[in-house]
Amino acid sequence: MDFRFMNLEIWKDAIKINDEFFELAEEIEKSKSFRFAEQIRGASLSISNNIAEGSGSFSEKDFANFLNIARRSTFETANLSCVAFNRKYITREELNNKLNKLDSLNRRITNFRKKLINNNE
DSSP states (O other): OOOGGGGOHHHHHHHHHHHHHHHHHHHHHTTTOHHHHHHHHHHHHHHHHHHHHHHTOSSHHHHHHHHHHHHHHHHHHHHHHHHHHHTTSSOHHHHHHHHHHHHHHHHHHHHHHHHHHHHHO
16 A cells, blocks of 8 residues: 555655654764654654645645654754764764755655645635
């Protein structure tokens, strides 16, 4: 059985990004920064969770609201990436790579959201 979200490229990419942040969280836990690691997991997981949850909405407008939450979670995850860099958990190159992926996903979520809203008018 396929759920609607499983066919969305933005969800597939959010899952890939989430995997990267879970790996980062595992590394951060080695320094006993458990709360920070959990925050990274939660923020990055929220992106794909909200795409998936929203895809089950009965209206496109409701789905668009969930996509907005997913989009905002990319910002939270980007902020946590900056903190990880400042705390020396990741290099400048790793930070730039993560921010580029998050920015790309954010733009695609935004475009998909606009498409939903425009189709609903």
